[in-house]
């Protein structure tokens with residue numbers, strides 16, 4: 001393995017919708033770069049990138065793979081990312097550590113949800129971006145309409161570098177507008193025979209070439225002058241200008257490839273070397289302190305961890321991007337988050353499932369080490385004294401939940417720890433052990449994401465689980481003011497118990513005055529752990545209840561608030577006023593007042609027009625125009641309320657509010673409604689009162705459950 005300097009490294013990501021041929025193209029690159037001597041296929045499970053069992057079973061990428069070739073003195077690292085939005089976390093982490101995004105598009109389908117996801121994150125990370133139009137050999141492939149869609153969505157900076165000569169099964173060549181040659185591919189080598197463009201074609205090609213030159217010239221006055229003067233820009237001027245405009249995201253080139261027949265690979269690799277930035281040619285990595293650290297080999301070492309695996313083939317590994325300095329075997333680095341020293345005994349560069357021992361990994365390069373003890377995704381490691389902490393990768397909110405239970409009794413703990421391990425490798429899988437719902441809730445990006453999680457639990461952690469319907473964290477509150485009293489009296493043998501409490505309860509509304517007939521002695525406002533408020537007001541006059549019993553009454557109220565009278569859910573937004581009561585000189589104690597407090601609260605509560613509240617989410621649904629009608633008309637059946645709709649290219653963005661109870665199955669429904677062409681995001685908005693018929697149903701269900709539990 002050669003040693004490379006930062007300038008000789010390129011980090012690129014293959015991103016975009018699934019089924020656009022990224023993984024197949026990864027083998028084209030490896031083959032062209034002589035890293036393999038036979039190209040694999042998805043159908044035969046023989047690609048270098050999709051080497052995991054689950055990927056072969058499903059015939060699609062689930063995890064991102066790190067691959068590289070060594071070519072003409074350069075090391076080109078490329079990360080093949082999954083395109084299904086279930087695994088968007090892998091794509092995001094991949095894009096986070098590269099300097100260029102290659103977004104693949106299926107020429108038959110044009111722009112898809114995965115195209116936009118990739119674009120969104122490439123934009124977020126300010127990555128130079130190139131569109132790669134693939135599958136031009138398909139009968140229905142359409143370069144022009146795909147190109148026009150890209151322009152429509154991503155603006156006029158989208159510009160063609162290639163134009164296919166013909167599409168469909170005969171596709172094997174394109175015009176290259178950069179050097180005005182025809183690239184023709186007559187064998188499987190990925191290397192073109194270059195031909196002159198015949199005069200008869202020139203009138204078609206020249207306007208496109210001029211458009212490209214103009215766009216590049218536009219970004220620089222001097223270039224523009226030269227272009228106007230001479231009517232062209234020769235390579236010595238054009239190429240550096242293209243690189244500059246590309247890096248600055250002033251143009252988004254469009255090129256053609258074909259994964260199936262290894263077409264365009266030489267251009268692709270050449271483009272990566274010639275026009276994609278070296279790691280130190282872009283601004284750098286943002287730190288938690290919002291500074292920017294450039295890739296710089298001359299500084300002390302620091303690295304950012306973006307991936308962990310514990311797959312059968314590679315073993316337990318920690319993947320990192322070196323941001324500064326160089327990493328050598330045996331180096332001691334400080335984990336900034338955990339304040340622990342980690343020793344990296346062995347370091348590797350990774351090619352698919354192969355790991356190659358190396359003697360150094362320089363700033364800008366990507367490598368791995370055997371899984372470290374304390375270090376997780378998003379952690380920074382650095383040499384002592386060189387204090388730096390890189391900003392974490394931000395992942396999108398989950399879009400689906402499920403309750404997970406072990407198939408075999410007694411394996412609860414195993415399920416819990418296995419799920420926590422899954423979360424460490426995949427931060428988009430979130431585990432919540434909910435004492436409220438008495439369930440383990442797993443949050444994920446979609447059905448497939450859940451299915452893969454289950455597969456991993458069963459195959460890797462050897463624990464069988466069942467998915468169950470997740471409960472909804474309902475809340476209870478009241479709508480009326482009610483007063484009442486409760487006398488707790490017990491005379492059994494020796495010491496008795498006595499407490500009498502008079503209590504008013506009403507909905508808590510900020511700023512609402514306390515009725516003037518009461519004299520306020522004490523007033524406390526509690527932010528409840530489960531959301532909402534409790535205001536506890538002491539209006540006792542004449543010492544009819546001792547001050548020292550007040551906390552006991554509050555305790556009684558709180559206890560009931562944790563298990564609301566209607567459905568056992570948490571209670572919120574209540575004002576409690578204690579205005580009268582009685583004590584007994586011998587029999588009154590804290591326990592008695594706690595009971596009286598709880599009982600009067602409960603009795604008042606059920607008289608105060610109690611309501612069940614449910615969590616409501618803000619939902620944003622991105623739908624291709626042709627499905628907007630279906631999606632909109634489906635929303636009311638899920639109690640969704642449409643708030644607005646905006647257009648975004650050929651997509652419409654529907655904003656709505658929907659109850660969580662209906663949202664659990666939404667991503668699956670949306671998928672089948674739109675042939676998987678729509679996607680949605682969700683975030684908690686507020687609690688709202690459930691409709692009366694649902695309230696009735698929930699109360700009955702609770703009663704039934706209680707009965708079952710007591711039997």
Ligand SMILES: Nc1nc2c(ncn2[C@@H]2O[C@H](COP(=O)(O)OP(=O)(O)O)[C@@H](O)[C@H]2O)c(=O)[nH]1
Nearest residue numbers: 018019020021022023024042134135258259260
């Ligand atoms: N006709 C045709 N099929 C392709 C091409 N590239 C990939 N495929 C097929 O498309 C499917 C998805 O390919 P894959 O590489 O897994 O796409 P990815 O999901 O983007 O990684 C597989 O069945 C491939 O054999 C291509 O250029 N032409």
Ligand SMILES: [Mg+2]
Nearest residue numbers: 022023060061
């Ligand atoms: Mg793939």
